[in-house]
Amino acid sequence: MTGSDKTNTNGAAADGYRDTVFLPTTSFPMRGNLPKREPELLAHWKEMDLDGKILVASEGKPLFVLHDGPPYANGHLHIGHALNKILKDVINRSHRMSGYAVHYVPGWDCHGLPIEWKVEEEYRKAKRDKDSIPVLQFRAECRAWAAKWLDIQMSEFQRLGVQGEWSRRYSTMDYSSESAIAEEIGRFLLNGALYRGLRPVMWSPVEKTALAEAEIEYxxxxxxxxxxxxxxxxxxxxxxxxxxxxxxxxxxxxxxxxxxxxxxxxxxxxxxxxxxxxxxxxxxxxxxxxxxxxxxxxxxxxxxxxxxxxxxxxxxxxxxxxxxxxxxxxxxxxxxxxxxxxxxxxxxxxxxxxxxxxxxxxxxxxxxxxxxxxxxxxxxxxxxxxxxxxxxxxxxxxxxxxxxxxxxxxxxxxxxxxxxxxxxxxxxxxxxxxxxxxxxWRSRKPVIYRATPQWFIRMDGETNIRTNALRALNDVTFVPAQARNRLTSMVADRPDWCISRQRAWGVPIAVFVNRRTGEVLRDAVVMERIVAAFRTEGADAWYDSEPSRFLGNEYDAAEYEQVFDVVDVWFESGSTHAFVLGQPGLRFPADLYLEGSDQHRGWFQSSLLESVGTRGVAPYRTLVTNGFVLDEQGRKMSKSLGNVIAPQDVNDTLGSDILRLWVMNSDTNDDLRIGKDILKQQGELYRRLRNTLRWLLGALEGFSEEEALPYEQLPELEQWVLHRLTDFNSMIRKAVDTHEWVGVYPALHGFCTTDLSAFYFDVRKDTIYCDAPDSVRRRAARTVLDVLHRCLTTWLAPVLVFTADDAWTARFGQDTSVHLEAFPELPEQWRNPELDARWATLRAVRRIVTTEIETARRSGLIGSSLQASVELPVYEDQVDALAGIDWAELAIVSQAEISVIADKAPRDEHGNIVMPCGVPVVIVADGAKCERCWKVLPEVGQDSAHPTLCVRCADVVSHAHSCSSVGG
Known part of the structure; x- marks a missing residue:
């Protein structure tokens, strides 16, 4: 019987035996109501200290370190932020569930021109002259602006379900960070790579500063x-x-x-x-x-x-x-x-x-x-x-x-x-x-090349950064692989690295230049004093101290010029490995950096050059690159086109699980598209996944370990389902190892909708709903449903972080969480590739049968498939291949039998069987309709106590008292 048939309550007989049918029962609602439910779950996780429990559970496990590239703390998150952070979160969560300790420390880039511009906008509105503002006051206002947006963005990332150690987040404007950045500048100063020279650089006449290539758009x-x-x-x-x-x-x-x-x-x-x-x-x-x-x-x-x-x-x-x-x-x-x-x-x-x-x-x-x-x-x-x-x-x-x-x-x-x-x-x-x-990219105004005195890091010469960086990249894995060519060509062709900017909000290039000779002072002791001051007072110490504080008694301050150019923000973010990866629970180099494709000329490159220049190695073992987000027509998003999709709006209307599903259903190696229609499609995909989980939960009501059967006692169909799970287990394990997730979750969705909901669940509904609780067939099915629920909820947990947890706690209680679980270890015994070929054939035959049933239904011969009896003609050399199957159950009809065609099955030019059977014959089933399972069988009425039931249903009803003995 089908689920849609059985849940139809019309008819007195159906009402009469309704209580004897084991219909799905679950507290997991059909509708997710994600915009309301997700904040509730976030609050629940905070109340139960889920993050703390995750840290405790990770103790003693091998490390996996994804170093967070710092987004800019200047405004609400855009869809590109969401894409990037969700990808990182999926990778982190999947590694944690694969047995790794993951300490994800989120970070922010807080210095630079965009924040200066925002503060200056406020000045312009108030008709204040920026140049009349004391530099320390200006820097304080920039710091306050960045801190405000850092907190806002942190909250927005958490709303997306991103898990991290938020209490020890880093920012480039932290005093410890500023001192570390100054120390990194000092390393280049002392190894001779830092120099001041006159060269043409990209210059913004509007912003009055040099720009890096990564700050340019065309x-x-x-x-x-x-x-x-x-x-x-x-x-x-x-x-x-x-x-x-x-x-x-x-x-x-x-x-x-x-x-x-x-x-x-x-x-x-x-x-x-x-x-x-x-x-x-x-x-x-x-x-x-x-x-x-x-x-x-x-x-x-x-x-x-x-x-x-x-x-x-x-x-x-x-x-x-x-x-x-x-x-x-x-x-x-x-x-x-x-x-x-x-x-x-x-x-x-x-x-x-x-x-x-x-x-x-x-x-x-x-x-x-x-x-x-x-x-x-x-x-x-x-x-x-x-x-x-x-x-x-x-x-x-x-x-x-x-x-x-x-x-x-x-x-x-x-x-x-x-x-x-x-x-x-x-x-x-x-x-x-x-x-x-x-x-x-900030002012959207044209730039020029302009020769000005700037501070540079030599790519060649004694430090030989270019050659060493290219050599270091040989040991780096790129995902996708073709991204290697992009980064290596950029490193090979780039000029010396201009790291100076003529602005106020940033870490100063804290060096001194001899006024007479023009030589930069290279003194490790002076550099140590500067770094120590920055560590306790921040970079403001450079502006708030006399030069003699740093020069000491060894040098006459009057003979030295104090440099007030600030360092390029790409140098700052490129230095983050120096003050993040040495923290407890992390390590250098990181296992993974993951950012958008523009970071080959930005953070990927600056991090590489900075690390190679000071440590001789790349700061990462693997680089993963994601594409840009475009609208549904493939256009860049802009307010003027009205095609901007904000993650906050998606959270409020659909829920962040929908946004997360969109990310993992997309080809993130290339540019992605998003829009209302695409999100609507993702909502439909989500509904199917949710329905799968809901049916599993309902069908498992009352299940206990005592009900489970060993693998050897499972029917072939159940063994095939378990084999299919081993395929997905291998797929997910491989994605964890390689960071290549494209196609994984679309395949898992296809499994849920095609293999499970449209096939396995449909075939086994009659067994689940109508068999006796202690029947081997029902226990076997529920044994597999238990495995399916555990596998699907954990596999979906890195993506559908809210829904999967709801689907877990609906079964195991509110004190649990799927995010404390590991991916299941599936027995190798379950792997049986031979079942794939066999069940591919059986399902192909089933499709032929159901096609003929549908034809009979449209012609008016039958109403539902349970009113049908099917004769399946099978070629004589294929009888053994199709025997041993309950074709009435597989085709969801009341009666079915195999007849033999006295001939061999036709084959194609390669010798493969085209089809093992002929065209099925569909007729009206002989007998009466069982009022409990609705099958039409001659046996209905044999039991005088229950004259409207088939033998199986009469037996179940007669022995209803035994239903509680094994669960159900």
Whole structure:
């Protein structure tokens, strides 16, 4: 009989025997009501000190250490936070349930520009000048802001069901952390890797500070493009091929022209000198002008510059340009210096002109080539993005508003060269280009490269951090594996690490520089004094103390400059291993770091470089990377699109277990999608899992260990279910070992819905509901249901932390918790792969039978399947394979028998059996309907005491007094 049939209470007979049927009974409700229930469970766990019990239970077990990458304490959690923390929580919980001691210490990143900005916003609202605020007051307000949001985020993480040692959480602004960060800076200082140098760095004119690559995001930006002619004033070619000609460059940054100091060419490229024969009326260039460009780019340059006709005067190898010198196009207006042409391999003939203008203050390649050739690096742009006062023509102009004035000045030069007949100089063309351009991820404003004195950590040299870091990565496991290429390529190609920022809220780079020599003071004793002060007073001690406190009597404070740049927050978070992993219950290196894919250029990399630079090894054994969260259409979430899904909203409407299920049902190795429809689908998946647990609990009412049967006495169907559990046990154990969880919980959901609810439970409901409590078949089924409940609740516990605990305590009492349990150890005896093939065949035959039953139902021949009798024709060579099965029970009909087809089963070209049976015949079952189990059988009425019951049901009812003897 089916569950839907049996719970139908219509009819006097059903009412009469209802109390004799063992229907499921459980306190576990059908509806989870998670938004209300989850906070209740959190309060219950706190009351019972679940975290304390977990710590006690972990004593003496082997360690598993997942080091928490610190989120930024600035605002409510977003969906990316939820994804990351839930993944960590699932991994931690599954390791704990696999026999490990897990001491998860959550952390926060609390320094840096975003918090400064929030505090400054309050100043702006109150019309207060930030620069007038004493630095210690400003830092105190930043600290208070970060502390407020740290507490809020901690509460929100706990609401997501994340388990951790919250009482010993870490933050980068703790005094102990600040002293440790200063100590790590000191390690680089003392080993010689820390130096101050002038180099171009990513600079935000809005935030007035250097930025790390990890603080950059790329957006489309419309740039003014220009071709500019630099007249040659020194021609090294023997035949004077460059006489009267001008080198033409193309750039998307007109504002860098004032900083131009050289032009780069590639010695391996062929160049030409072309003469303009005709030009479009609107062209800036005039006929007769001679231009030097790469041979492969002539047509492209002519099209862009309005050159209608031209002819080639000379063709020459790039090496012939060696020694050539041009004049700056604004010569005579404050730019009276030579512009040498310099060889450089990075120049290509793919776009532009094959000649690259070099502004050493505003580009890494520009800087390297000019420095190598002894060319000065001018500092023309102030920290706010405006040209400094001594910049000829453009003083005070902001670089992002400089395109027009620069182009106007260059156009005037070109017009003058046309009038005088002198070599072309100045503006050759002007256009626009939409391209991907770096922006600050905080202000969302464009950034520039700007050469300023900064503090760097050498990637090469004596410390050889780059080589050692790449070597260390050989011993690191990456999940997914392809992430290895991303991190290794970034480490291999990165420049020296710029760790300084020109801000106030952070850990200062607490070093001294000799005012006379410019040398940084490298003294271990001085460094020890600084670290000791920070340990008791925090980094404020640097701002609140005289330099002599740290320098002591060994040095004259007047001779030393105290550095007030703060360290990059990526250095801070990269140092967390130094002040977290040495705590009790943790260890260095960590077993696992887990963050989003952007952290290959962020925390993964900074942690690696910091640890290798100070300890020679990576701080982690395994790196797991998760993707980003997009909306249902694959778009990035933004308030303007109205597609933001906040975890707090999901908690309040659906419950955090739904959010956790979404995470584990997704392919976290790639970008994930979320939205209302997707969450609705997850809610439906959750409902099915919950129904599985609820039915198990109901069907196990009254079960005791005495009722259980040994494996050898279990029917084949029950043994198959236990075998299937060993498959999932292996799958989960492997996921614990490898941290590769993608696909595990979708497979477990499929098992619950397809193998259990739609098959095993359906087949065994009649046995559970109607067999006598002491029947072997019922005891066998309930033995397996007991195992199923224990396995499913523990396996689901790392994900459905609230629901699984409810499903556990509903059976074992409120003083227990599934989170104190271990994953079950399943006997190897249960593993029987041969049953897979056999039951795959039996279920395939069953599907054929149920298809024919459904056809009979639709035709009106029968109402329910229990009104049917089935004849199953089986090929003679397959009779043994399908015998021994109660096909009436398996197909949920009242009667079934096998007939033999006098032929062998058909096979495909590979010799595999296509199907072991023919088309089943469905007829109306002969007999009367049993009013207890609803089967139609000829035997109904044989018992005079119960004339409306079948023999089995009559026996159960007659001996009802025995039901309590074995449970049920």
């Amino acid at each position: 957006h489309d930006h419309t740039s003014t493009t220009i071709h500019v002619a630099f007249p040659i004033i020194k021609d090294p070619t023997p035949d004077h091929a460059l006489a009267g000609a001008s080198a033409v460059i193309w750039t998307t940054t007109p504002w860098t022209i004032p900083a131009n100091r050289a032009i780069a060419f590639n010695p391996d490229i062929t160049y030409v000198v072309l003469e303009v024969d005709d030009a479009a009326p609107e062209a800036f260039i005039a006929p007769g002008a001679r231009l030097i460009v790469a041979a492969d780019l002539v047509d492209q340059v002519c099209a862009s510059c309005g050159i209608a006709a031209h002819h080639i005067l000379h063709s020459l190898p790039g090496s012939a340009l060696t020694g050539a010198v041009a004049a700056h196009p604004l010569r005579g207006q404050g730019y009276d210096f030579d512009v040498p042409l310099l060889p450089a391999e990075f120049v290509t003939a793919d776009a532009g002109t094959g000649l690259v203008h070099l502004a050493p203050s505003h580009g890494e390649d520009d800087f390297s080539v000019c420095r190598a050739n002894g060319i000065e690096v001018p500092e023309l742009v102030a920290d706010d993005g405006r040209y400094v006062e001594h910049t000829p023509l453009f003083a005070g102009v902001h670089v992002f508003k400089a395109a027009d004035p620069v182009c106007d000045a260059l156009r005037a030069v070109m017009e003058k060269s046309r009038e005088t007949g002198s070599p072309a100089a100045g503006l050759v063309s002007r256009g626009e280009l939409v391209h991907s351009y770096p922006h600050s």
